[in-house]
Amino acid sequence: MNSNSDFLVLFLAPVREFLEDDSVSEILINGASQIYVERRGKLELTSAKFAGEAQLMAAAANIAKSVDRILDERHPDLDARLPDGSRVHATIPPISRCGTIISIRKFKKDILTLDKLESFSSIPHEGALLLNAIVKLRKNTIVSGGTSSGKTSVLNAMSGLIPEKDRILVLEDASELQLQQKHCVYFETRKPDKNGEGEFSIRDLVIASLRLRPDRLVIGEIRGKEALDLLQAMNTGHSGSMSTIHANSPIDALRRMETCALMSGVELPLSAVRMQVASAINCLVHTMRLPDGSRKVVDISEVLPLENGDYKTSKLMEWKTKSISPDGTVCGAFRLCNRPSFAGEAQIMGIELPQYS
Ligand SMILES: Nc1ncnc2c1ncn2[C@@H]1O[C@H](COP(=O)(O)OP(=O)(O)O)[C@@H](O)[C@H]1O
Ligand SMILES: [Mg+2]
Known part of the structure; x- marks a missing residue:
């Protein structure tokens, strides 16, 4: 201190x-x-x-x-x-x-990079390759998980994959993210003062930031009404943006985005909000704190178009816990699941993807 x-x-x-x-x-x-x-x-x-x-x-x-x-x-x-x-x-x-x-x-002085997450077995090399492709191909991504599951750390590590040429605007409630790029502009919300005045919310920041020519928006966490503004930004050309949300599963993350967007007070039918969520968010990265205290990226999924009015995702990678020993040690393995729909895009751009069988 x-x-x-x-x-x-x-x-x-x-x-x-x-x-x-x-x-x-x-x-x-x-x-x-x-x-x-x-x-x-x-x-x-x-x-x-x-x-x-x-x-x-x-x-x-x-x-x-x-x-x-x-x-x-x-x-x-x-x-x-x-x-x-x-x-x-x-x-x-x-x-x-x-x-x-x-x-x-506590404020973490050393930044958790993707390499470090890999060395802690928080993500396998294949998962790191997927995240790299997701960021380089400008897929809008939400990192979800419970409290202290490692969402912000994964968001920070993913932000490290954004190319130097992009102008990055970072919007947060309380500054935590530490990006490595030079062209980064940081914003922080302001709480109302003693008289209840002067508040500047994440929603105000999202709206203001869109006038500041962002190539990428990195938002610390979505908790409320700002979800709708972010969805609209993602749907109107601000691709490659990323944020985190508190959720119990990847699908729950989409539902939480929906609930938050509905809090905005704008009169929109549920089906319209769902359509916005499903088209704005391309990828979901889910984090978890396991019983032995380790944190892992337990799921990387793609968001597919709505099916019968409901969300549909395709799992690209997952962690499966096999056993938990009496001393709490967790035994399990990562496994690749479906081939990403952006495999062709990645190939054209020369971006390496894991080998899918
Ligand atoms: N993969 C990891 N391995 C070890 N520690 C981690 C890992 N990810 C996060 N942490 C630590 O766990 C704590 C919570 O992480 P954070 O990313 O802030 O979680 P969240 O945003 O989900 O609340 C922090 O102290 C962070 O340094
Ligand atoms: Mg966090």
């Missing part, structure tokens, strides 16, 4: 060692006397404690103050970022029933 965060570190003293320990990825404070950390994908209960609820509440209030927000009975929930880029979420009683709850997701 840097010097202007000294006062926060002071208030967060009981968890300071974890803030400074690079092997810790998350710190979960459940009231003053129960603190868990995550290391290598696994949660550990620590012996660290805050002196009491008042001290913990003071830490939360100071985090809120550092970002000019209020955390009190009327505003019991806070999303913020520490000066080092770590993301913090705080919730206080009576919303939380066991004292002040703070979760800190």
Whole structure:
């Protein structure tokens, strides 16, 4: 952490060692006397404690103050970022029933590239080749998965495959992505201030960004109404855009996009929204955190045209878990499934694809 965060570190003293320990990825404070950390994908209960609820509440209030927000009975929930880029979420009683709850997701200093994901067996070489073709052929892609399944990391790794010649606009709620290209322009949303004014949402950013001549839009996460604007952008020539969404399966990701688009308030029949989703999104990449704490790309699928009004996908690659040993180790294998419909396109462009039998 840097010097202007000294006062926060002071208030967060009981968890300071974890803030400074690079092997810790998350710190979960459940009231003053129960603190868990995550290391290598696994949660550990620590012996660290805050002196009491008042001290913990003071830490939360100071985090809120550092970002000019209020955390009190009327505003019991806070999303913020520490000066080092770590993301913090705080919730206080009576919303939380066991004292002040703070979760800190540490800012990752080293970027997970596709090569690194391959070396961790998070994706096989064939999967990496598929992702490369998907990005190079400008397929619009959504990375889906549960909380902390590795969506943002995969999005970041995929963004590394975007050619240098493209102008990339990065839109995020809280800045996490670190692209390697030179021609990248970063935007971040702004929360409403104490008076509830001045909000600039992801949706506002999507609309604004379209006037800034993007070759590619990279959006941190789709959570709401902005889905419709993104779908329209993807359908009107902004191909090769990518984002993430919280979902339990690839098909669920399409349904979530649909639900989010319907939240926009624009009167559109469901069938029209479905058609937009199915034509805007070309590929789905699904991530999962397995019981042994490892994260994997468990599915890469293509989106096909609607069939009888419902979504249809074609699986290109999948991970199949075969067994889970008593110590939690997961045994399984990746396997290639259907040949991509863009195989011909890839061949013309000289892009290598895995060998499909
Ligand atoms: N393949 C991976 N192997 C090891 N750690 C990973 C992997 N992918 C992500 N992580 C770590 O897991 C945590 C959550 O990852 P993140 O990409 O932010 O998940 P999500 O966006 O799904 O919430 C981060 O600390 C990240 O560094
Ligand atoms: Mg994320």
